[in-house]
Amino acid sequence: MQLVCPAGNLPALQAAVAAGADAVYVGLRDETNARAFPGLNFSDAELHQGIAHAHARGRKVYLALNTYPDSARLKQWHAAVDKAAVLGCDAIIAAELAVLDYASRTHPAMARHLSVQGSATTAPALRYMHERFGISRAVLPRVLSIQQVERLCETSPVPLEVFAFGSLCIMVEGRCQLSSYVTGASPNRHGVCSPAKYVRWDEHDDGRRSVRLNDVLIDKFEPSEPAGYPTVCKGRFDVRGETFHALEEPTSLNTLELLPRLAKAGVAALKIEGRQRGVAYVTAVTRTWRDALDRYRAAPDAWTTQPAWQSALTRHAEGHQTTLGPYHRRWH
Amino acid sequence: MKLSLGPLQYFWPRERTLAFYREAAQWPVDVIYLGETVCSKRRELATRDWIALAAELAQSGKQVVLSSLALIEAESELGVVKRLVAEGNGWIEANDLSAVQLCRERGVPFVAGPTLNVYNHRALQLLMDDGLRRWVPGVEQGHMLIRELRDAMLAEGGTMPELEVIAFGRLPLSFSARCFTARALDVPKDQCGFRCIDYPDGLPLATREGKPFLRINGIQIQGEEVTDLGPELPMLRELGVDVLRLYPQAEGMAEVVAHFHLARRSPQPPPRIGVRNGYWFGEPGMQAAT
Incomplete structure (x- = not known):
């Protein structure tokens, strides 16, 4: 399984690469991505530099273009897709039909991942995105149980990426007003x-x-x-x-103990949430998951979660609490 | 301008639901959306009952559209959508992409429901190629965004599908895998006892200083206020709105329908019977006052 880690700026990208991320996902400094926070994200020059840094070390960079443009702003999203292609991003992560359509027609060679914001939870929904826009991967919303994820791995037309760790949106992504x-x-x-x-x-x-x-x-x-x-x-x-807390407590998703099941189900990639977090978070969380994945790869049958991993993750969790979240039926 | 009854968002006992639609058959609404859009565990009416009710109401001259679940997690839920598409004998309100794909595969016309996230004319055109006939914009899209979309569509030589806006009711704001009614009653979702049946207009949620804020409706959260675009009718006409959607509430729907029926035939906009919808003016949704 690939480890996909967040970076809100160049130092975080470098930290993620150093700590063992297989791919880093980033955003531009505007409303084209779902972490459009002040002081966060990449200028063109920084993105160029970040891609060079990652590619020199054999890692990938994905650009999140996962918000929904209205008609008047559609050109800005098109320009961002063009930028991703020109700068050599390995994939864009997009949710919106017109953005995916533009990317598939204009830059067919650049991979298109369906963002979690696309709210696709079933094989037909994934089939739609695959047939219509040639997506090559989809990130699942944080709503499915582990059994449902396993089942979807069997029926999905494209490899799946799931959230492994980070702040937990309680609502279906892309469906919260x-x-x-x-x-x-x-x-x-x-x-x-x-x-x-x-x-x-x-x-x-x-x-x-x-x-x-x-x-x-x-x-x-x-x-x-x-x-x-x-x-x-x-x-x-x-x-x-x-x-x-009528909707949810402040807590973070942590699926570490599910790692063997996710691997056996055929999940292609694990995603760490947190582009808004700093270098210390990115380093600690990436390193922990890298270690866990490497040990699983070396000896899958002997793998168990280690207390040191769990305590490192809990230290960086929202409210210093973690949950299996929707993967576990009891949470629902 | 047509009137529609949006899908019943709450969970009512079987008899109450059937009685409601028996009455609705006599109301001056042109379109009725039927089916469970919130929680698949609500089975006072089974899928076959909804399909039968659709056939019955179609006899009374209404256009009946079967609405699909907004969030589909289980294979069994997908099976329901497949049945609606295969056996429904009419249009489907697609509330997620699964329903869009199933309609597309079988050539069934569909209405894009408000949770489908259509924000621009290109997306709308792509869905029209797939069989979309009518578009219900998402709750956060107000008149300026809809106008921009329409103008962009026409500028590129396209034509708009039918346009339906939410004119009356509590706005569906969010959906989750978690049931908030079960959480509030401290019962597990898998043994919920269908307790949302006790809250025919949802379960009120207030801030800690007692200000009414939201409504809990199973896995859905709604705004507390019953919004009303009646006074904005001149603007809706000018925008080319074809259908006014009225979401069923537990009490007084016959009067609400009568109010809008009178309003659509009158040159004067009606008085407001609900609360101003801030979203419509490009403001926060709950901003009731200017």
């Missing part, structure tokens, strides 16, 4: 979720803090409580008179 409902900033259209400019922290006299997103109260914290980033899905709300 909670951020735009509250702030107008849309993951699909603008590549952002709950942007920082709408976040307001209030410190109270008793040491408690509250956090609002565009004036909507997302959560309140006791002085001793750790406070996470206020996305709607990870806030605490009142339902039937009780206050709790």
Whole structure:
């Protein structure tokens, strides 16, 4: 299985390569990708440099172009596809039909991976993307159980990539308007979720803090409580008179213990989430998964998860908690 | 301008559901969308019941469209879509790409539902080549985006399919593998006891200062507010909207339909009976006031 790691800037790309990523995925400094955060992502020159760095070491670079352009902005996404081809990206990761169509007609030799944002969860959906746009790989949304992933590996027309580790979108990717409902900033259209400019922290006299997103109260914290980033899905709300994380707790997906099953199912690649994270995260998480994959390859039958791996991953997890998430039925 | 009843998003008992559609057969709606779009475990009406109901309602002169699940995970769920396509004898509302592909493979016309993520004219044209006949834009697309898309389509020599917008109802905002109703009631999804049947308009979720915010509806999250584009009717006409979608609510749907039926025949826009939809004006969806 290939290890696909995130990079939000050139140092992170170099760190991912040094720590053993087979491929690194990146984005441009605009709304063409789903991590369009201030201070993040690659200029053309940096992307050029990053590709040279990776290719010199036998690794691949994928460009995420996985947001949804409206008609007026479609040319900008086309230009980004052209840029990926000119700079020599090994693949684009795209979700939107017009972007995939343009890439398949204009640069047929450049591989097209279906992004997780494309919300394709079944063999017919994958068949559509394969027949229509010649995708050569698909990233599955984080909604399927391990049994469903195994089954889909048998019926999919293309190799599959699944999320192995990182922050967990509780909603089907590409199908969540909670951020735009509250702030107008849309993951699909603008590549952002709950942007920082709408976040307001209030410190109270008793040491408690509250956090609002565009004036909507997302959560309140006791002085001793750790406070996470206020996305709607990870806030605490009142339902039937009780206050709790009604949608999801702040936690990270960690599938390390499923590695043998994913390998046996024929999963082509494992994806690490976190282009918004720094060099320390990329290094630690990539190194851990590299080690786990190498040991599995050397002796699949003797493989077990090691406590050192799990503690390294937990240290870098959101809220220092991890879950098997949707891979495990109990989570649903 | 036609009126449609969107697919029932909530889970109602069998008798209540059948009674609702018996009444709806008498209402001045032109199109009725039928079927389960949220959770495959909701089986008060089985697939064969929905197909039979579709045949029955078609007798009353309505166009009946069978709607597919927005999120398909299991083979059995895919099997339901295959049956709707093969046996439905009419158009399908495709709410994911599986349904698009199954319609395309069998040459069945389809409506692109609001979760299909059509944001530009090229994507719309590609789907029209596959059999799309009507387009329901996603909830976050307002009049400016739709206008830009239409103008780009016409500028390239294309023609627009029928355009249907969500004119009344709670907006479907997100879908998950997790059932939030089961989570709120602290029962596992696999042994949920179908408790969402107790919440015929969804389960209210409020902020910690008691402000109503969202509705939990199984694996779906909706906005709390029942949105209403009635007062925007002149703008909808000018935009070329062909169909107004009214999402079923537990109470008062006959009056809602009557209100929109009167409005579509009147030169004057009607008073607002729900809440302004911020998305329509390019603002945050929940922004009810200017």
